[in-house]
Amino acid sequence: MPSPLIHDDPHAFGPYRPIARLGSGGMGTVYLARTAGGRTVALKTMHARIASDPAFRTRFRLETDAARVVGERFGAGVVDADPRAETPWFATEYVLGPPLDEAVQLCGPLPETSVRALGAALCGALGQLHASDVVHRDLKPSNVLITAYGPKVIDFGIARAAGDDHLTRVGVAVGTPAFMSPEQASGQEHTAAGDVFALAGLLVFAATGRPPFGHGQAADLLYRVQYTEPDLNGVPESLLPLLAQCLDKNPFRRPTTGWLASRLHDGGGEFADHLPDVLLADIARRATEVWQVMPQRLPAPAEDPDPGAPPAPARWSRRRLLLTGAGTTLAVAATGTAGAWAWSRWGGGPHTQPAPAPSNSLLPKKQLDSRWQIQVADPETYLSVDGLEYLPAQLHSVANLVVLVAGDSLNGVSAQTGKISWKSDDTVYTWQVASESDRVILVTEVDDGYIGSSVEDDASHANPLALASFDILSGTAEKPFVQFSDLNALPENQALCIADGVLYLVAGRGEFSQGFLSSQSWYVLAVDIGTGKRLWTAPLPKRRQDSSQLYFLAASVVGNRLVALQEADDGSVHAVVRDTRTGTVRWDRKLDGVAPDQVRQPLVTDAQHLYVGAGPLRALRLGDGGVAWDSKSARPGRTYGLPALGKGSLYAVEKGLGLVAFDPATGRVKWQEKGAQGAKADLKTAPVVGPDYAYTKRGGRLWAIDLSSHAPDHSYRTTGDRFMIHEKAGEIIALGGHFLAAFPLR
Structure with a gap:
């Protein structure tokens, strides 16, 4: 239900004037808004605190696009948007009807005819999304609005193109636990079949008044969704086989939305004919009351007394x-x-x-x-x-361990028993660790005694770069075996690989920063681990100011070649081979059609070739970088x-x-x-x-x-x-x- 505006809510978004709040979440706030001519809309905005983040802006734009894809027949039609505004927003029609959870709360479990009509209509909505290769990923009762003309699906905040998880890496299981698919709950890809699973859970809720996997803590729900059978008590007998098939743990055995719609309803009659009278009356009430909402704005809260100066950090x-x-x-x-x-x-x-x-x-x-x-x-x-x-x-x-960076520490786990053997005391970045056989080397720093006058001063000062061996028996870093006064301990330094007692790494010189600076200088170098001697240093191209890409995606040594996938400043991926004796680049080949995120994996090489997939499969000759063979010629069109x-x-x-x-x-x-x-x-x-x-x-x-x-x-x-x-x-x-x-x- 609408609630008053708060004191610092904006007074206008384009031609729309907010008159009440409809809700607020982690991404933004939804307002009831009107134009000067009286058109009433639901207006969704992004919180100012995240509006400066390009990733969140992109997600907001994609939400707007997904809402447009589903259209006004099955969703709240988008009437206006400004994703480039200082506070991005988009306006949709104001849907005259309650969300499904409120409808069930009002009427109790819906009759079978209502559930069937609702399910068939939602199959149409999902089918429209899936035809555009978009999956909703958060289908739940509060995201389905019931109108006299059919249900409308809303809230596409985590909808995305099928197979694309770039914008959702912040969390593993993204969505609402009670209505997730098993694959979504375990962090796997949520496809159109996952939306079918969620739809079945939603229809169980409509028919029984409860989710198929009950209520409780998120962790408990995630477990039940993946490993227990749904509770279908109270579901009409004729619907049981259909919903059970949709709730199959195996996504490949779930039906399509088209097949399901044909079994749920024959399409006859108007949607309103299948709704309880109590629900129709509530829809009519909402249509009247929306015009009675008058603008209200709460005053600013009283200022708190000054708590005093904070302690020095x-x-x-x-x-x-x-x-x-x-x-x-x-x-x-x-x-x-x-x-x-x-x-x-x-x-x-x-x-x-x-x-x-x-x-x-x-x-x-x-x-x-x-x-x-x-x-x-x-x-x-x-x-x-x-x-x-x-x-x-x-x-x-x-040796006998699995070594990985977890959080900010290096950790050793027994590969045979799973027992945690040790956890390092110092902060370690995953890209600053290299291993070979029974040894681990860290790219670290030497404290030069500098003490800044503030946290900011401390962060702008860079200590000398150092290399240290890590004792895999005790889980402690040894004293650095070499330090470089001409190189700095910067977050973007990388340990690439170890081969024949030589560590290959990327190191920079310049001011400490959280990101690359155009004033910094960067190098790839080879260091003999036994003697600490620097064998060679080769310059790398400068990064643009505030660039976010590390130089290398993967690297390994084959014979006398350092083979690497290197990310250029424009985001393209290059296969680059250097001479391990001098650091000289032997060849550099741009890999068209390969995105950096696809190949952040260990390299696949033998004595003759570097093998690259993530699209066509190809073999590049290590000698000159030429294409030895390419799947496009033998199996064209295959991925x-x-x-x-x-x-x-x-x-x-x-x-x-x-x-x-x-x-x-x-x-x-x-x-x-x-x-x-x-x-x-x-x-x-x-x-x-x-x-x-x-x-x-x-x-x-x-x-x-x-x-x-x-x-x-x-x-x-x-x-x-x-x-x-x-x-x-x-x-x-x-x-x-x-x-x-x-x-x-x-």
């Missing part, structure tokens, strides 16, 4: 300061043990103590087919510092995911088909996966190859494809989307969906 290290100011934190907890590494969100400037960890920081243990699992952070969540996006979480196989090498073959998932094995030298297809199960295999997750099986992700399972029969053999339930084989432990290590887990390598 404590001096923090630049690394801790940078992480704290970004508000990024995470928890690592050994599931089933007493100990936990808890973290919480720290906002604004530094504080002497962090806020307490949330009470639900330990999530319910997932029902996986794993040997062990522990709660960690999600690899899809990038560690972001004032808008800078860096490399996602990386798994390192070091491939990220490749993997093993057992003398190159493997990649082909869109709509499944796993395909290629001859690495010629690109000739050796075999392709049998059966139709591979049609929904994940192109974003690289396969991993064991002695007898290649493993690919599809939905919430990791499937093993038999390398002899070329058919799916067995699968593991998993929340992971990043996989690694730990050969010493004989395990497949999976990271994702808040959990690190191990599966048997068969």
